[in-house]
Amino acid sequence: EAQVTQNPRYLITVTGKKLTVTCSQNMNHEYMSWYRQDPGLGLRQIYYSMNVEVTDKGDVPEGYKVSRKEKRNFPLILESPSPNQTSLYFCASSLSRSSNQPQHFGDGTRLSIL
Amino acid sequence: AQSVSQHNHHVILSEAASLELGCNYSYGGTVNLFWYVQYPGQHLQLLLKYFSGDPLVKGIKGFEAEFIKSKFSFNLRKPSVQWSDTAEYFCAVNLIKAAGNKLTFGGGTRVLVKP
Numbered sequence: 001e002a003q004v005t006q007n008p009r010y011l012i013t014v015t016g017k018k019l020t021v022t023c024s025q026n027m028n029h030e031y032m033s034w035y036r037q038d039p040g041l042g043l044r045q046i047y048y049s050m051n052v053e054v055t056d057k058g059d060v061p062e063g064y065k066v067s068r069k070e071k072r073n074f075p076l077i078l079e080s081p082s083p084n085q086t087s088l089y090f091c092a093s094s095l096s097r098s099s100n101q102p103q104h105f106g107d108g109t110r111l112s113i114l
Numbered sequence: 115a116q117s118v119s120q121h122n123h124h125v126i127l128s129e130a131a132s133l134e135l136g137c138n139y140s141y142g143g144t145v146n147l148f149w150y151v152q153y154p155g156q157h158l159q160l161l162l163k164y165f166s167g168d169p170l171v172k173g174i175k176g177f178e179a180e181f182i183k184s185k186f187s188f189n190l191r192k193p194s195v196q197w198s199d200t201a202e203y204f205c206a207v208n209l210i211k212a213a214g215n216k217l218t219f220g221g222g223t224r225v226l227v228k229p
Contacts, residue, residue: 045217
């Protein structure tokens with residue numbers, strides 16, 4: 001089954017403790033992206049990757065890092081999480097960087113930073 | 115910078131009522147337009163998309179949307195809603211010539227359909 005898989009689904013942690021949210025897709029998609037969803041703000045793009053070893057900042061990249069060493073994986077790293085990063089995070093992928101390619105979303109990861 | 119506005123944050127209606135959700139975007143260039151739906155506790159799913167051609171597009175589950183270029187709008191409609199349409203709906207815009215496949219989302223509209 002074609003899917004985007006995120007782990008963990010839920011995480012409660014404390015300020016400053018490094019964490020990684022994994023994202024994996026099995027559709028051989030080139031383009032992957034991370035969004036955060038906050039009430040009333042919709043989804044905002046954090047980082048994106050157009051292919052292996054090619055990543056770039058989205059609209060709200062501060063406090064986050066990503067890597068794309070393999071085509072299927074696109075982990076999101078919070079080196080020193082802070083309470084303002086408490087949010088619902090979605091990973092998405094699409095076949096290519098072309099703007100007419102619909103994005104496929106993972107089930108989301110709810111992070112609470114205390 | 116481009117932005118997407120959804121006029122209603124919350125909509126409550128009864129089954130069989132008609133639904134229309136407004137969406138306006140601020141960018142003057144060529145865009146691709148999407149509506150996504152998020153059912154409670156689930157990920158976003160594509161409802162419909164507009165790239166070119168007929169400005170009235172039909173999507174899944176009886177939804178349709180009309181692109182009006184002069185009004186920078188892409189409103190979503192359904193003639194008769196069901197309880198199962200309770201969800202949050204997001205309008206999204208994608209610039210044709212942007213770097214990468216970047217979606218800009220509206221703030222979302224929570225729709226509650228009462229049985």
